[in-house]
Amino acid sequence: MRALWPLLLLLAACNLGGQAPRPKAPPITGAPTAPVALPVLPSRPLPALSGPVPLRLLGPQALPERRYEARILVLTTSFDPDQAPHFAAAKAILEAFLIPYEAVDLSATPFSQVPLTHPDGTGRFQGVILAEGALATWPGPTLRMSEEDWNRLWAYERDYGVRELILYAFPGTYPEDRCLQNVEGLLTPSPAADDPAVIDLGQSYPIAPTPEGRALFPDLRGTLPLRHAYAYKAALSGTCPTTPLFVDGGGDVFGAVRTTPDGREQLLLTFDQSPYLFHTWLLAPGLVRWLTQGVYVGEYRRHLRVDVDDWFVSTAIPSDAAPGVGDATPFRLSGTEAQEAASKQEALRQAYPLAQGFTLDIALNGCGAVQGTGVCGPSATLGGEPLNLGDDLVQATQALKDAFRYYNHSYTHWDMDFATLPEAQREIAENNRVASLLGLRYEHTAFKSGQYSGFGWKGANPYDFPRTDYGLEASDPDFLQALQEHKVRFAKVSWSVESQKPPCLSCAFPHPLAPGLYLTADWPTNVFYNPSCYLSPGSEKIVAAMLSRLIAAFCIIDDALQAMGYKDDPQAKTPASAILTLALLAALEFGGKHNKALALAKDLGLFTHVPSPSRFNRRLHALYPLLLPLLHLLAQVWKHLHQAQ
Template identity: 25%
Template sequence: MNRTIRSAALAMATVGLTLTLVAPAPAAAPTPRIDLKVLVVSDGGPATAAIAAELDSAGTPYTLVDLNQAGRPVISAGFLADTVSGRPRAKFQAVVLPNDNPFGEGSAEMAALATYEKTFAIPQVDAYTYARPEVGLNYPANGGYSGSLDGARAEVTAAGKAGPFGYLDGAVPFEDNSPTVGESYAFVAKPVAGADFTPYVEAPLPGGQERGAIVGEYRHDGRRELVVTFVYNQYQQQYRLLARGIVNWMTQGVHLGADRNYFAVHIDDVFAADDRWDSALNCTPGDVDCPPGTGQTDPIRMTAADAQYAAQWSQEKKFTLDMVYNGGGSEVFKQQNGGADPLAARLIADKARYRWVNHTYSHPYLGCVQDTSVVPWVCAKNADGSTKWVSRAEIGAQIRDNRAWGQRAGLPLDTAELVTGEHSGLKTLPQQPQDNPNLAGALTDNSIRSLASDNSREREQRQIGSALTVPRYPMNVFYNVGRAAEQVDEYNWIYTRKADGGSGICENSANTTCLDAPLDPATGYGEYIVPLETRIAMSHVVANDPRPHFIHQSNLAEDRIAYPVLDAVLKAYGDLHADNTPLVNLRQSAIGKELTERAAWQSAVRSGRVTAYRIGNSVTVQAPSGVRVTATMPPGTVQNQLLGSTPFGTPYAGSLSGWTAPALLQNQVSLTVPGPVLASATTKQADPVAEPADELPVPKGVRSRVPYDGTR
């Protein structure tokens, strides 16, 4: 009996052992690796080009497949995904298509994309498509609208504010810059009954209070699509307002690159006086555009009251102006006015309200020696015919003397910053096609690292001696006017035809700045120039462009004509953006650093030297040594150190963004993002309705840039 019990026990143990061996716990499937790169499939239209431009600007890596290009890669399962070290890899974190299916019915490429998106939970953006049931919307004929949205006011919905467009206050106004050009065609529609469609941006439907979707998320068949049903290009304000949200939606808030809204304003010639436009001579006596000895000089200079107003304005608007100063201007005023300078006393008393930038001591031209005996001026020549240049010693003295004057006045300076008068020393076409060869040495002698340049002449940064240039946007509020009527008179002279009393540069010109008729001197500034300059400045502000704008001290004097433009820009921005998306107002050296780091990063991205991916909630970024990494991540993201972690980035527009580098003893950036990864979409089917139109209308709608007239 004992033998039987022992045999049974042994048998049971053997069975148990056998069961354990044949039924092990299943191994967990590895979490996929998602590369932080976007796939942009383009048909050559403006919508995909606009999204690609946003990715370029932010520094977000993407691969472009041009459907019009012979020999383009075929989109297949192998093109989209593979395996790395035994782990499934999605090569793209998002897909941008020109519409919901640019390949046609039954396409193997579209089938491969759909499978890929379902497998890896990859979002898809339909850059511009019809409103129809295939994208979760009714046809416009079924209670919607198709046509122009020029001048319309779209609105971000509650879901849009709670989601990808939470950085906007609500309004998305559509531009209407020309009564003769259609700028934004749209299909405005309501979701199909039963479709899982969430409107994010809606536009008004004609004839009532109802609205229809123009941007929304459609979830179906395990996929998520952002459906956009209005046409746009990369320059239009309505797109610029939505671009950040489109990228954040498709990347699920985790992507390389960053987008912020910048506005800085330099006030040149502070403490100096500016020559005044002569409406009879149509030139500026005392300056190089008038023949020598003609006209009466009547310079424009701020008063102490103007300075007091500037300080109050800056405080009320919570906006810091950059005072670009010439200390010698104050000394000249003292010599001519009994030794006192109330303007300088007031500005220096309020010095902490501003940033201050060296503009040379007496604002001379620091390029070639100018021969002003002719108009336009030419470079003076030496006896051997070579160009006569301002010397290295003179350039250096102008830098040092003004720096010393500012230090004696207690101005809070960054001594490495410099703005030369009229950006002189740098090449100036047509008279001076090269830099003053003495400029680089003088900059190095005086440890200048940040040198202003004119963005209308050269947009990109470049190295000159020890300095990198910072291109500045000139505003068409002229240096030689203090009153609105003077501004209008000079504007009319430049931008009207000879038959209208103008200079004639607009003869047979398609330039959009040229006027059909002269502006009214009494109303032209407020009714035409201010709105135009506001729109141009806003186009820079919302384009992720940190370059500063510049005007002159004369524009803060007399009629104080700068303030209507600045007020309009600040109001327009504030009306459109939520409190979590403030204007970024940087000083010149910080702007230069941002441009430099962007250039290095974008060069690394475009040359394929950046590798970045997400596995679950872990993000890894490998960049070339010395190249800092820029990224946008969800709130709560931390950067992992060798021991512990530190917060990543700074808050902006509902995300964290910023520049970083590998931690100590690490060769890559390691981040941890909070919360779960978004899952695949739910599935709901749309009901069939009537047939759509055959083609998407694509209006011209590309606004050309307004040129600068070249005044300093």
């Protein structure tokens, strides 16, 4: 059953093998069992407006050499993410790429008050983003750009040769004919944010890049999954030339690029955006390259750093008897599971060329790797304890010393808001000592305190929740002194704490009270420190019984289909008997949730090929006439088997 758990190992160091508890961190009282899920901003349809606005070719504004500053103009009708998630997306993308921008809320600032050039004729912007294509507000609509405003903007784009990106547009003729006509509006799939199946990209509306789209978005592989967003299917209107960038399976257009009759370049998308949507970030690099014409200060790199917390200490897993976290059952990663995490990491590297350098970051608590400790805490440890070489996780860690990146998470996971200077010094130094004894690939200049403590976000007592953000100026001075004494250059803080948010997505920033110490903010997920899964320790017998039933069902279904003369399509990768068995698994074990059944089948390797959810649903729909007779047959067979027993 270990094959079910490698994904969980990437999120928390849990002992799902059921072995005896090892040293654990002090209990946390009153903490939530999970943080709030990432927001799903509302996505609304765009009413059709009549147009176009008459184009007037204003006199040239630009200097002959077309000089302009490296800044993007973002036009929106609201700064509120709930009203304009597309503006929030534009803001997040530009900040992620460290691109200067000026945002204008046209509901508050008339466009006529926005200077486009300097007195010497230098343009102020190298590109323009329209968060929404009509720049109108509803109900109404209230048009926030006049005819004069549109012509002034178009003249600037034309004369300075800057491009216009429209993040969300209705395919129509306002404010100008964009060469597309509306076919149908639709709300793409929106799985619940707290549903584990939300990670399944099969719950999306897939669109594919055209050859021209692949040229502009070379990072995309396969389809672009749309979800949680209103979208418009469009067709070429034939009134002007345009080049489709994205189409669905029926050939409907979802994005296009064109050059207007007066020479302006424009890229528009007919589906909504948000800083929390997967498709927005898949498009972001290509949109930035196109808009800036490849000229911006910075370097595009892919970053994925995943922390495995509390290595060597145990984690409290809530149960029905202990639904909170304080006295819940402790679990600890086993040596076998550590080896499986390394194997899973290598499989990821092999499966995805872009993940060749992906390496887990292990947050090390050395107290759990030494002899003689019970609960890890300053009062329970003396320091200098020898390694517990009989511990299977210690043995596995030594074998995996170069497989992961290890760094200092404090010796006992103590709350640094309440540490004395000697305690803070020992928390850092003892962990360095254990890492050295283990011979790890270890970064001693990086440090993460337990619960991001010591930096002004604290409760009344150690590990208390809720916590109050007193700001970085309230950081514990003994803790800061210990960090500097041990030459720590980078300390981790939490993006969820307001005073600890960095100035940009990829920035480290200096601590105001500790020269030379830089803070890096961990990005939050909705996975808390104590996640569990549907397979808990002791469930192996239950799962074995489930598998026995499934195998029997598969054999009966397969024989019945052969007797009925059913033949699979030669191109089908998954036989009909497997599809029907998976449907049965979903009905019996997961309340009809196909995604969970497919995920379990893939983890267990039940079949050579487990289809995607969308493909599974299509196959099951085609097999529906056979489903009820086969279920009746299974019921009869099981009835006779029980009678025989």
